[in-house]
Amino acid sequence: MIDEKEVQHVARLARLRLSPEELRRFASQLSRIIDYINQLNELDTSTVEPMSHPLDLTNVFREDAVTPSLPRDEALANAPEQRHGFFVVPPVLEWEPPEG
Amino acid sequence: MKPVHEQTASELLEAQEEGELSAVEIVQACLDRIGRLDDKVHALLSVRGDEALERAGSIDERRRRGEPLGALAGLPVALKDNMCTVGWETTCASRILENFKPPYNAAVVEKLHAADAVVIGKTNMDEFAFGSSTETSAFFVTRNPWDPDRVPGGSSGGSAAALAARFVPLAVGSSTGGSVRQPAGFCGVMGLKPTYGRVSRYGLIAFGSSLDQVSPLARDARDMARLTGVLAGHDPRDSTSIDAPVPDYLADLDEVPRQMKLGVPAEYFGEGLSPDVEKRITEAVETFRTLGFRIVEIRLPHTKYAIASYYVVATAEASSNLARFDGVHYGHRTAQKAGLVDMYSLSREEGFGDEAKRRIMLGTYALSSGYYDAYYLKALKVRRLLKEDFDRAWEKVDAVLCPTSPTTAFRVGERVDDPLAMYLSDIFTVPANMAGIPGISIPCGFDRDGLPVGLQIMAPNLQESRLFRIARAFQTVTDFHLSRPDL
Numbered sequence: 001m002i003d004e005k006e007v008q009h010v011a012r013l014a015r016l017r018l019s020p021e022e023l024r025r026f027a028s029q030l031s032r033i034i035d036y037i038n039q040l041n042e043l044d045t046s047t048v049e050p051m052s053h054p055l056d057l058t059n060v061f062r063e064d065a066v067t068p069s070l071p072r073d074e075a076l077a078n079a080p081e082q083r084h085g086f087f088v089v090p091p092v093l094e095w096e097p098p099e100g
Numbered sequence: 101m102k103p104v105h106e107q108t109a110s111e112l113l114e115a116q117e118e119g120e121l122s123a124v125e126i127v128q129a130c131l132d133r134i135g136r137l138d139d140k141v142h143a144l145l146s147v148r149g150d151e152a153l154e155r156a157g158s159i160d161e162r163r164r165r166g167e168p169l170g171a172l173a174g175l176p177v178a179l180k181d182n183m184c185t186v187g188w189e190t191t192c193a194s195r196i197l198e199n200f201k202p203p204y205n206a207a208v209v210e211k212l213h214a215a216d217a218v219v220i221g222k223t224n225m226d227e228f229a230f231g232s233s234t235e236t237s238a239f240f241v242t243r244n245p246w247d248p249d250r251v252p253g254g255s256s257g258g259s260a261a262a263l264a265a266r267f268v269p270l271a272v273g274s275s276t277g278g279s280v281r282q283p284a285g286f287c288g289v290m291g292l293k294p295t296y297g298r299v300s301r302y303g304l305i306a307f308g309s310s311l312d313q314v315s316p317l318a319r320d321a322r323d324m325a326r327l328t329g330v331l332a333g334h335d336p337r338d339s340t341s342i343d344a345p346v347p348d349y350l351a352d353l354d355e356v357p358r359q360m361k362l363g364v365p366a367e368y369f370g371e372g373l374s375p376d377v378e379k380r381i382t383e384a385v386e387t388f389r390t391l392g393f394r395i396v397e398i399r400l401p402h403t404k405y406a407i408a409s410y411y412v413v414a415t416a417e418a419s420s421n422l423a424r425f426d427g428v429h430y431g432h433r434t435a436q437k438a439g440l441v442d443m444y445s446l447s448r449e450e451g452f453g454d455e456a457k458r459r460i461m462l463g464t465y466a467l468s469s470g471y472y473d474a475y476y477l478k479a480l481k482v483r484r485l486l487k488e489d490f491d492r493a494w495e496k497v498d499a500v501l502c503p504t505s506p507t508t509a510f511r512v513g514e515r516v517d518d519p520l521a522m523y524l525s526d527i528f529t530v531p532a533n534m535a536g537i538p539g540i541s542i543p544c545g546f547d548r549d550g551l552p553v554g555l556q557i558m559a560p561n562l563q564e565s566r567l568f569r570i571a572r573a574f575q576t577v578t579d580f581h582l583s584r585p586d587l
Binding site: 002006007010011013014015016017018019022026029030032033034036037038039040041042043045048049050051052053054055057060062070074075077078079080081087089090091092 | 199200201203204296297310336339340342402404405407408409411412419423426427428429430431432433438439440441442443444445446448449452457458460461462464465468475477478479480481482483484485487519520523534535536
């Protein structure tokens with residue numbers, strides 16, 4: 001089970017501002033999905049190594065050589081707001097009410 | 101001569117070599133057909149006809165001058181809209197990327213261009229590939245060319261529908277859990293999920309990075325072998341791409357691998373499998389027996405846990421990948437006045453659709469403090485069990501035969517309010533993505549409503565060539581792949 005309060009907490013972690021209607025709906029839909037996922041607990045996996053990737057790769061390195069990179073104007077071309085060759089963001093330091 | 105839309109890619113290549121058709125004529129015929137019929141299918145998000153005709157013209161010119169041409173010369177291709185095309189909108193069918201024009205081409209786009217293929221359109225998809233019906237697209241719903249009341253499957257529904265509607269001879273999609281095999285099955289065409297790492301993911305907008313694979317669609321085994329040969333290969337820009345030579349998939353295509361053993365897993369024939377699908381698959385198995393293949397019953401005992409573990413792994417990776425959509429570097433930014441954190445939250449709330457939010461939430465939950473071990477780590481352990489099921493199967497058989505999906509194409513709207521029912525339509529395709537192995541869906545008949553049924557064949561890592569030869573053997577004695585919908 002996941003209740004609306006928990007949905008609100010997860011939404012905050014995920015940087016989503018959910019509407020009250022979405023909070024209600026997601027609480028019930030996510031609960032059903034998580035119930036379904038809980039069937040994994042039928043399996044004893046105490047001796048199984050987790051598999052995070054299908055290939056047995058370790059570190060993959062490239063030559064430490066300088067190659068051309070994206071020109072600045074092209075990198076900025078899709079930015080919602082830019083000025084003097086920089087991405088522009090709203091004020092970073094702001095007061096955030098504590099959760100709960 | 102057959103009209104352009106009835107010809108396979110291989111036939112169109114030959115017609116150009118014989119001087120019967122030019123690349124411009126082929127591209128124009130495809131553009132005309134899209135213009136006339138896409139109102140019924142809604143497969144394409146954007147079409148760039150002028151650019152395509154220009155490219156085709158230069159291919160014709162090079163042919164006239166006797167210059168060497170690539171393996172897909174003059175062939176129109178439809179590309180799923182999650183692969184970057186420089187200066188051409190790449191939206192992932194999401195509002196958050198509605199006006200995004202990538203500054204570079206995906207590796208597969210470079211490869212298509214190098215092979216002298218002509219990308220003529222970008223296809224509709226479930227938003228960020230989150231879905232199995234193409235209904236979660238922020239823009240419109242794609243219809244199944246066999247029945248407009250049915251979904252084309254998803255998430256590469258636009259690519260599969262465009263191919264089935266004969267808008268193009270070849271299409272490219274991507275697969276994270278079945279997003280090419282399932283729509284190929286629903287639309288009566290072929291779809292291949294290559295071995296993880298076989299095709300570069302550079303420029304494929306990420307969903308689940310340990311699962312995603314660019315995946316070709318074609319109408320017969322020869323076209324599929326040809327297209328896969330172009331797309332496959334190592335790319336240093338994708339650190340997970342496999343550094344192994346690409347075989348000439350066309351060279352041994354006609355060698356019927358009669359001595360091979362094909363495994364039929366009991367777990368894929370249980371509750372929930374539609375009787376018509378079961379019948380068609382059983383008939384296909386008999387066809388293989390008649391062709392001289394040995395049929396062996398096998399077990400893949402963890403199949404029932406595939407969806408549960410997949411939806412944890414895939415959504416966890418998706419929630420991380422989609423963190424990059426922050427309204428700063430590209431994509432939608434809220435018009436509301438807000439500080440930095442609120443700007444993030446509002447931009448994402450406005451830009452993402454319902455299913456994207458649901459998956460971000462599920463993945464964030466599975467990775468969050470207190471739940472990581474119970475969900476994410478548990479799912480990774482079950483992932484290994486799924487892979488070991490296949491490892492054991494390969495000791496007994498050369499490939500696995502099973503249904504691609506438990507049902508044929510369902511009705512538009514039927515599952516949109518029931519996410520779990522939608523997820524379960526991927527039950528037979530998810531295991532290959534979890535294990536990393538290649539799998540292909542090929543048409544093997546129709547149900548009582550005239551909807552296509554897909555047969556899935558899976559093989560060990562890097563055995564794409566085996567899949568093509570098995571499919572080819574099937575297609576030499578059947579004609580399901582030649583049937584086409586009336587539009």
